[in-house]
Amino acid sequence: MLKLIAASRRRPGLTRADYQRYIEFYHGTIARNTRGALHQYIQNHVIDSAFGTLQDEAHQQIADRDGIVELYFNNFSEMIQTLEPPVPSATSDDGKFFADEPNSITIMSEEEEVSVDSPLPQFNPGLGIVKNVGALKVFHFIMRDEHVYPEDFFIYWKKAHYAALEKSPYARSQLRRCVMSKRLRLNDNDAAARNHFKMVNPPRYDLVVSHWFDTIEQAGAFREYVDNLQNSDLHFANWSKSFFLYTKQIVIIRDTPQ
Numbered sequence: 001m002l003k004l005i006a007a008s009r010r011r012p013g014l015t016r017a018d019y020q021r022y023i024e025f026y027h028g029t030i031a032r033n034t035r036g037a038l039h040q041y042i043q044n045h046v047i048d049s050a051f052g053t054l055q056d057e058a059h060q061q062i063a064d065r066d067g068i069v070e071l072y073f074n075n076f077s078e079m080i081q082t083l084e085p086p087v088p089s090a091t092s093d094d095g096k097f098f099a100d101e102p103n104s105i106t107i108m109s110e111e112e113e114v115s116v117d118s119p120l121p122q123f124n125p126g127l128g129i130v131k132n133v134g135a136l137k138v139f140h141f142i143m144r145d146e147h148v149y150p151e152d153f154f155i156y157w158k159k160a161h162y163a164a165l166e167k168s169p170y171a172r173s174q175l176r177r178c179v180m181s182k183r184l185r186l187n188d189n190d191a192a193a194r195n196h197f198k199m200v201n202p203p204r205y206d207l208v209v210s211h212w213f214d215t216i217e218q219a220g221a222f223r224e225y226v227d228n229l230q231n232s233d234l235h236f237a238n239w240s241k242s243f244f245l246y247t248k249q250i251v252i253i254r255d256t257p258q
Helices: 016-033 076-083 090-097 150-166 169-174 185-189 191-197 216-230
Strands: 002-008 040-051 067-073 105-114 136-142 177-183 207-213 243-254
Touching: 002 076, 016 040, 016 067, 016 090, 016 243, 040 136, 067 076, 105 207, 136 216, 150 169, 150 177, 150 207, 150 216, 169 216, 207 216, 216 243
Parallel strands: none
Antiparallel strands: 002 067, 002 105, 040 067, 040 243, 105 177, 136 207, 136 243, 177 207
């Protein structure tokens, strides 16, 4: 299945609460009514975030994101059909009311599940968590070092990921699920996504990794992990232009509950 990820920030004049309320209740309703071939639509509302590294003296990117959406399609043609209908869609036209559209980031990707030591148990009373989905979802946008081939990049990340977890016992014990979203070569033909989200020269990210934890209280577990990841002996990423976002997941459309 094809997944399109889009990271956006709010348009001028809106608070984060304004933005998140609008996309959930108004934009989300439009999406349900004009879904086309959309299989799943997940919103992830940003709680907190960090851009670059502690060694950077200044930000090397736009240090602000308020929401991540994940759009799932069965194939590329269905994505084109939904994002580029004969008549401009209401969802595309609605973006100008809440998003800083030229500065959005998108990545067409395929998912790969990464094994974890402590997956969420099926019976977990009291937390109100859907199976396999923790209350805190962390998105890690990782920019590939320009000297590393894409195929090697994914291999290096996996090696560095497991090594970082070995050095991060708290993170290893608290991580409930981990999913790689790997950039597809279809991104070379991403005109539909660019037009739909009104982007202008977006930065390129080859990998977005999603990490699930039980509650926001486990945010420190991810921090422990990411510090060790960035200190890996493997040099595969531009950490100054990478970033992570703590989010709350909100399901707008899902045909097959998980």
